[in-house]
Amino acid sequence: MRKLLNEELGRPTVEECAKLQKLPVAIILDNVRSAQNVGSFFRTADAFGIERIELCGICTTPPNRELHKTALGSELSVEWHYHPTTIECVAQLRNEGYRILAIEQIEGATMLDTFRAKSGVKYALIFGNEVYGVDQSVADVVDGAIEIPQVGIKHSLNVSVSAGVIMWELFRQLK
Numbered sequence: 792m793r794k795l796l797n798e799e800l801g802r803p804t805v806e807e808c809a810k811l812q813k814l815p816v817a818i819i820l821d822n823v824r825s826a827q828n829v830g831s832f833f834r835t836a837d838a839f840g841i842e843r844i845e846l847c848g849i850c851t852t853p854p855n856r857e858l859h860k861t862a863l864g865s866e867l868s869v870e871w872h873y874h875p876t877t878i879e880c881v882a883q884l885r886n887e888g889y890r891i892l893a894i895e896q897i898e899g900a901t902m903l904d905t906f907r908a909k910s911g912v913k914y915a916l917i918f919g920n921e922v923y924g925v926d927q928s929v930a931d932v933v934d935g936a937i938e939i940p941q942v943g944i945k946h947s948l949n950v951s952v953s954a955g956v957i958m959w960e961l962f963r964q965l966k
Contacts, residue, residue: 817916
């Protein structure tokens, strides 16, 4: 087997990427503190054709050197917005017709392996702070929650790893 060269991958330019059809998914980052985690969200969102990222509270915004280390330029290909608070962001997206789902261990959460994305529904997925998760005040106003099933002793994944798992599953179901 031969590894493909970068030139053989058929990567679109930033301009071409902007014209591609995106998944009807917005990612909301609720006070994610690490610029490198934020950068990872951009890179994963780019890979799976996510519509946009909403950066809230203490999240680093582009341009930023630390963010760029993991985003590798995808901060230029994924639409993003900044909001002072996550609650404000949730209200705006709800007004735009999004179904708001926390990615969190919450009473009544749907396990990812049983979640079924519906065609024609716009989803806004909230990922929380690395230490505290999705803030309770935000969890109080969501339409539902998705939990990633886990069996280890920690029952915890890095927020950017969680993002990859969730975005892949929505990509798989909606593409």
